[in-house]
Amino acid sequence: xxxxxxxxxxxxxxxxxxxxxxxxxxxxxxxxxxxxxxxxxxxxxxxxxxxxxxxxxxxxxxxxxxxxxxxxxxxxxxxxxxxxxxxxxx
Numbered sequence: 411x412x413x414x415x416x417x418x419x420x421x422x423x424x425x426x427x428x429x430x431x432x433x434x435x436x437x438x439x440x441x442x443x444x445x446x447x448x449x450x451x452x453x454x455x456x457x458x459x460x461x462x463x464x465x466x467x468x469x470x471x472x473x474x475x476x477x478x479x480x481x482x483x484x485x486x487x488x489x490x491x492x493x494x495x496x497x498x499x500x
Contacts, residue, residue, distance in 0.1 A: 411491050419494040423448045424468070426492050429478070436483040440492065443477065444470055451497040454479075459487030 416427040423446040431438035442454065454466040464481045483489070 411489055417492040417494060418445070419452065419496060421448070421450075421496055422446060423450060423470070423496070424452055424454075424494055426454055426494060428489065428492065431489045433483075433486055433488060436485045436487060437480070438483070438489065439478060439480045440466075441478050442466070442468055451499075453493075453495045453497060455493045455495070456481055457490040457493070458483045459490075462487060 411428060413428055413431055416425050418425045423444065425443045425445050427441045427443070429439045429441050440454070440456065449471045451470070452468045454468055456464045456466075462483055466479050469475060
């Protein structure tokens with residue numbers, strides 16, 4: 411996955427874009443955009459290196475939610491992908 415690549419959730423409600431990633435430092439950022447006015451909760455998982463991951467718990471109904479999220483990996487890890495999973499309410 412390259413910088414500026416995006417992934418859209420299966421329900422087409424959320425889009426996540428890799429905005430920056432420097433494998434030399436392991437620092438990166440993603441931007442989350444809501445494509446539909448749908449209330450929901452999503453797990454956004456960023457994968458990198460040999461099994462490394464960061465999970466963002468995103469709630470579209472949270473008025474204080476951030477659209478930009480920073481993350482860190484080990485140095486020289488390759489960024490592998492983004493997975494968006496809608497969380498079904500119990």
